[in-house]
Amino acid sequence: MSLPHALLTALVERPSSGSDLAARFDKTIGYFWRATHQQIYRELARLEEAGLIQSLPEETTRGRKRAYKILPTGRKELKRWIALNEDPPFLRDDLMVRLWAEAAVGPTKLDKEIERRLKLHTERLETYRKYEARDYGGDDHPRDVALRYLVLRCGIRYESYWIQAATEALEILKADKPCKPDKGATAAKKRPTGK
Amino acid sequence: MSLPHALLTALVERPSSGSDLAARFDKTIGYFWRATHQQIYRELARLEEAGLIQSLPEETTRGRKRAYKILPTGRKELKRWIALNEDPPFLRDDLMVRLWAEAAVGPTKLDKEIERRLKLHTERLETYRKYEARDYGGDDHPRDVALRYLVLRCGIRYESYWIQAATEALEILKADKPCKPDKGATAAKKRPTGK
DNA sequence: CATAACATGTAATGAGTTACATGATTAA
DNA sequence: TTAATCATGTAACTCATTACATGTTATG
Numbered sequence: 001m002s003l004p005h006a007l008l009t010a011l012v013e014r015p016s017s018g019s020d021l022a023a024r025f026d027k028t029i030g031y032f033w034r035a036t037h038q039q040i041y042r043e044l045a046r047l048e049e050a051g052l053i054q055s056l057p058e059e060t061t062r063g064r065k066r067a068y069k070i071l072p073t074g075r076k077e078l079k080r081w082i083a084l085n086e087d088p089p090f091l092r093d094d095l096m097v098r099l100w101a102e103a104a105v106g107p108t109k110l111d112k113e114i115e116r117r118l119k120l121h122t123e124r125l126e127t128y129r130k131y132e133a134r135d136y137g138g139d140d141h142p143r144d145v146a147l148r149y150l151v152l153r154c155g156i157r158y159e160s161y162w163i164q165a166a167t168e169a170l171e172i173l174k175a176d177k178p179c180k181p182d183k184g185a186t187a188a189k190k191r192p193t194g195k
Numbered sequence: 196m197s198l199p200h201a202l203l204t205a206l207v208e209r210p211s212s213g214s215d216l217a218a219r220f221d222k223t224i225g226y227f228w229r230a231t232h233q234q235i236y237r238e239l240a241r242l243e244e245a246g247l248i249q250s251l252p253e254e255t256t257r258g259r260k261r262a263y264k265i266l267p268t269g270r271k272e273l274k275r276w277i278a279l280n281e282d283p284p285f286l287r288d289d290l291m292v293r294l295w296a297e298a299a300v301g302p303t304k305l306d307k308e309i310e311r312r313l314k315l316h317t318e319r320l321e322t323y324r325k326y327e328a329r330d331y332g333g334d335d336h337p338r339d340v341a342l343r344y345l346v347l348r349c350g351i352r353y354e355s356y357w358i359q360a361a362t363e364a365l366e367i368l369k370a371d372k373p374c375k376p377d378k379g380a381t382a383a384k385k386r387p388t389g390k
Numbered sequence: 391c392a393t394a395a396c397a398t399g400t401a402a403t404g405a406g407t408t409a410c411a412t413g414a415t416t417a418a
Numbered sequence: 419t420t421a422a423t424c425a426t427g428t429a430a431c432t433c434a435t436t437a438c439a440t441g442t443t444a445t446g
Contacts, residue, residue: 002292009296032291082293083304096227096346097197098277101204103342109278117283146367147298151291154360165349172341
């Protein structure tokens with residue numbers, strides 16, 4: 001589970017409130033580990049409970065900003081976690097399930113949905129490329145910058161990977177080739193069989 | 196949520212029991228949507244409750260195989276779901292969080308962990324390549340085979356993507372370059388500040 | 391018939407999501 | 419001073435994971 005450690009990392013950079021963190025997540029590591037503000041507030045409360053962070057001693061009523069800073073134990077826990085041995089999480093890609101299902105009971109209108117998503121991923125890719133041009137112009141970066149740049153490049157590659165997959169899927173879906181002998185013959189007739 | 200529809204897809208191919216499905220998941224679409232046997236049994240019960248599948252009328256006691264077949268409503272639901280408009284799920288990659296964290300508080304022993312995972316992903320890639328050679332020799336496949344082959348190729352590309360990311364990460368981590376000026380100097384002292 | 395392996399299932403926990411509630415700040 | 423927005427938080431629910439429980443079949 002990475003969320004608490006993603007928060008600790010963000011707090012290493014500077015003390016922040018829940019809404020600060022939510023906003024920064026949207027811009028940076030959030031592309032690799034999304035979190036809603038509810039998750040963030042809950043996790044911050046837990047981290048404080050565990051003594052890894054501390055809320056700055058300003059007024060702490062509901063509705064007012066409440067900044068947290070990381071404590072030495074939090075830093076230590078973060079370093080411990082980074083190198084932990086864990087099995088990589090399994091990929092969960094619903095597009096693959098859809099393609100698999102389409103192979104079994106298609107054809108469907110899956111191509112429309114893929115085109116829609118293709119647009120989303122293309123936009124995300126463009127955003128990343130802008131970040132790249134803006135923040136990582138030269139080469140020979142210091143270690144920490146090189147790591148952050150690598151994370152961004154992985155984002156770029158992941159979007160490219162997705163775009164290629166979707167493009168090839170569309171080629172197959174639109175080729176209007178036959179399935180095996182019969183099987184889906186009736187479906188090709190385009191009868192509006194109700195919904 | 197794709198699990199029920201992954202199960203429906205598997206049941207289109209042939210009626211199966213929970214343990215059959217668990218075994219087949221391990222070999223095929225499971226690489227893109229993993230499920231434990233508990234999830235599968237629960238989901239099968241729900242699907243039967245919803246009238247989308249039906250358990251074959253054999254004895255139905257605990258401990259004995261219990262096969263399900265898909266019903267026409269199940270097929271219909273599957274076709275409906277395939278083309279549904281849904282936003283793509285967010286990527287959740289803990290390696291990226293670790294790299295980001297390493298940039299903030301490193302260096303750590305993250306390189307060891309990455310090497311360990313690299314081996315896992317390399318093995319998975321080899322497995323996929325074997326499937327490819329075994330099942331998709333020629334070209335010009337019929338539509339359904341082409342789709343299944345695409346899913347496998349995406350698996351291959353995903354593993355390659357991961358391997359490249361890990362390799363580049365190792366290059367940076369092992370280069371032993373300086374971070375920005377000072378910053379992590381105190382952390383190098385290794386004082387056990389008492390958990 | 392005892393034991394291992396298989397097949398199905400229950401229970402508890404925790405992460406993630408959605409809907410909503412409440413206090414504070416800002417702007418018309 | 420009211421309305422809009424921001425910031426924090428609660429509650430309910432679902433999915434996923436882990437540990438465990440129970441019954442059946444196959445093997446010696």
